[in-house]
Amino acid sequence: MSDIKSSDYKVFSRFVENLAKKLTKFYYLKLNKKFVTSNKIKGKGYDPVTTADKAFEKFIRKEINSKFPKHQIIGEEFGHQKSKSDFTWVIDPIDGTRSFVIGNPTWSNLISLNYKGNPIVGLANFPVLKKYYFNSSNKSSFVVENNKKRKIKVNNKVKFSNMKMSVAFHGGISLDQQKKIPKILKLMQFPCVDALSYSHFAEGKLDVVIQCSNKIWDIHPLIPIIEAAGGIVSTWSNKSAVKAGNIICSANKNIHNQLIKILKPVC
Template sequence: MTAVAIDAFVHDLATKSGEAILPFFRTAIGVEDKGGKRGRAFDPVTEADRAAEQVMRRMITAAFPEHGIIGEEFGLERPDARYVWALDPIDGTKSFISGMPAWGTLIGLLKDHKPVYGMMHQPFIGERFYGDGGSAHYQGPAGKRRLLVRDCEKLEDAILFTTSPLLMEAEERALFQGVEQHVRLSRYGGDCYSYCMVAAGLVDLVIETGLKDHDIVPLIPVIEGAGGIVTDWDGNAPLSGGRVVVAGSRAVHEQALKRLNP
């Protein structure tokens, strides 16, 4: 697979999955609670999630039958293949069912277990953030441009995002708050959009817990392509998800890790 072929195919996946999702947005769609059935917090899935992932799976299987797939809604197919796609049809489903536009479709590609391409597509707004680890780009209503993180040297000057501290365990929440009390501005919500705003140079730090592999793998090439850093709370590659720290600058990343690991 050439870089050009990957880029064109991912953009096609984004277009087709967006066409499957948009008829459901801000409508009376059916919502199922995946979390409640397992005794966990509210974890919604919609008809739009399933429709979009089915479209992308069919396209991948038709074009690359030897490739594997990691999907939010329909599990694993050939996860040990050399090329594996990571799909999250609607990252930010709670925003989606609330009619808020802070959600997106995540599409990632791993080669030999390393993320080599990723995209976040927001079809309602018409924005795409994508990268290959070496560079990252934006395409949307504001035109096209390269994505670059900003150089924030001090935690005290940083803008911090997390989806919600309520998603964290009590001990994790306390550690997060140890970082939060030192930043310039802390905001909640955003899901995948927060990570893209780091790549765009508008946010400096994202701290999360409880992520799945398909939540983070597609975003790694975008953030790193823009010059950012993505690790777990111990400073390792977060390919399996879990507790994640994303920063635009190495200085802020190191300062956050010190407070998360007192």
């Protein structure tokens, strides 16, 4: 990532900050009303998508194309807009669609900018909570709440004995597999609410977040925010989180390494 200049970071981070504000305004002007829900995998489970998901993604794509017309875009709902650019935007228009459907305010708009496949700038915008998280470099992450910007850091001095852990399996591992990791079951004492848990981790409110079955648009926007806040993020088998899948983020190497060992029976 050494060939990304600080001036480039400034351009991109300003763009995502402005986009967060526009997305929240767009929600209250256009989408805070009745919507239609459909199931993307009829007969095979439940994976909801709403008319709001699609409207958000169209809006985000329009904003990106207006500012960075040569960049590639990958979105959950409308696929891959290809080009020869090394820059690719990855979009989850509504992360936590189930929460959105039932009126839970924890859903978000997730957007990352990737350079040569690696996420370098991330945005997690929570319209109903009226706050957003983003990074302005590979060493600085922020939360903006009530129009106040605050730099955030993970709680990297925490010990295994008193860490706060949030876990969600999302149906990604069976009950028999869960029985192979009893220590994790015992330690999962805090609720997990999709991207909000990763965001809370980045500001030191949680010390570990473990999730199953993340797609690239679920995790790519959080990777640069987490890493710039000093956190460690990988797959359960300690591979790059850019691959997505089963994800763990920890506040320090000691905790991360211990939990990777505990998770080994289900990797």
